Amino acid sequence: MTSSQSANRLGTIAAFFRLLEENVGISLEISKEYLLSSRLDSLARDKGFSGYLPFLESLLVSPVDHDHWQAFEAMTTIETMFFRDRFPFEILRDSVIPEILEKKLSSKELNIWCAAASSGQEPYSLAILLKESFPHILDWKINFFATDVCDQVLGRAENAIYSDMEVRRGLSDEQIARHFTSLPDGSYQLNSDIKRLIKFSKLNLIKEWLPMPKFDLVLIRNALIYFNKDMKDVVLKRMSLQLSDDGFLLLGASESLLFNPDYIAKQYANLRFYKKGIPWNN
Numbered sequence: 001m002t003s004s005q006s007a008n009r010l011g012t013i014a015a016f017f018r019l020l021e022e023n024v025g026i027s028l029e030i031s032k033e034y035l036l037s038s039r040l041d042s043l044a045r046d047k048g049f050s051g052y053l054p055f056l057e058s059l060l061v062s063p064v065d066h067d068h069w070q071a072f073e074a075m076t077t078i079e080t081m082f083f084r085d086r087f088p089f090e091i092l093r094d095s096v097i098p099e100i101l102e103k104k105l106s107s108k109e110l111n112i113w114c115a116a117a118s119s120g121q122e123p124y125s126l127a128i129l130l131k132e133s134f135p136h137i138l139d140w141k142i143n144f145f146a147t148d149v150c151d152q153v154l155g156r157a158e159n160a161i162y163s164d165m166e167v168r169r170g171l172s173d174e175q176i177a178r179h180f181t182s183l184p185d186g187s188y189q190l191n192s193d194i195k196r197l198i199k200f201s202k203l204n205l206i207k208e209w210l211p212m213p214k215f216d217l218v219l220i221r222n223a224l225i226y227f228n229k230d231m232k233d234v235v236l237k238r239m240s241l242q243l244s245d246d247g248f249l250l251l252g253a254s255e256s257l258l259f260n261p262d263y264i265a266k267q268y269a270n271l272r273f274y275k276k277g278i279p280w281n282n
């Protein structure tokens with residue numbers, strides 16, 4: 001490859017990464033170009049291109065449409081599992097949810113948002129936890145929203161059918177037997193008493209949000225790590241306005257919100273939840 005071909009190639013990749021960031025928030029350095037062949041080559045071939053590069057070139061000369069969104073979705077990291085990191089769910093069960101429920105005893109209404117829900121394992125883990133540990137609230141008014149930008153994972157979440165490997169990543173045999181029905185092809189369908197607790201919708205965190213209530217609990221785990229700092233700050237600011245005064249925010253294990261005036265941290269062992277901060281000018 002000549003140096004001008006190499007420069008063109010890098011220019012195309014950089015322009016596609018900018019488009020991805022503008023539309024989804026995901027910010028990738030040019031050093032992440034190696035992701036393109038594993039994530040885009042097969043989609044490019046399905047669309048009749050010889051590989052990802054001519055596909056990207058064609059995307060860059062047309063307005064953002066279905067093909068672009070397929071490419072954006074293919075670039076998104078959707079890794080998830082039931083009861084991911086386990087410990088946050090123990091703290092939710094033993095401390096945070098009891099604190100929330102105490103505050104909501106009179107209204108008997110609970111608002112929860114799982115804001116980057118991927119294929120559903122995270123919100124369903126929380127719904128399983130509510131059913132197993134707080135069965136008395138199942139007749140409360142529970143508004144449990146789970147959203148994601150990616151249509152493909154939302155479709156999977158709504159179907160709530162998981163492979164044998166997926167259910168075994170995080171659930172005990174007993175939980176699988178209690179909450180799932182095994183299907184003839186060896187996969188598992190989540191039972192409807194858990195499934196119906198959650199309303200899945202498409203929501204892009206960096207674009208307009210649906211009208212939603214103020215939340216008692218928001219989970220936004222392992223999504224903002226892919227955003228640049230400014231984009232992350234904008235989302236977190238909006239998220240603080242979407243939390244109720246007593247609401248809790250939970251981030252992913254590697255994410256932290258120290259020095260953000262919109263939040264104060266509440267420590268549980270070695271895990272931080274966040275609550276709305278007191279604005280400096282008050």
Ligand SMILES: C[S@@+](CC[C@H](N)C(=O)[O-])C[C@H]1O[C@@H](n2cnc3c(N)ncnc32)[C@H](O)[C@@H]1O
Pocket residue numbers: 023024025026076077078079080081084115116117118119122147148149150153203204205206220221222223252
């Ligand atoms: C790595 S997964 C994390 C899933 C789950 N929260 C967990 O921790 O297991 C990241 C999810 O964030 C979603 N995501 C990325 N950018 C987003 C955006 N702008 N708006 C909403 N969701 C987004 C992706 O589609 C993906 O499903």
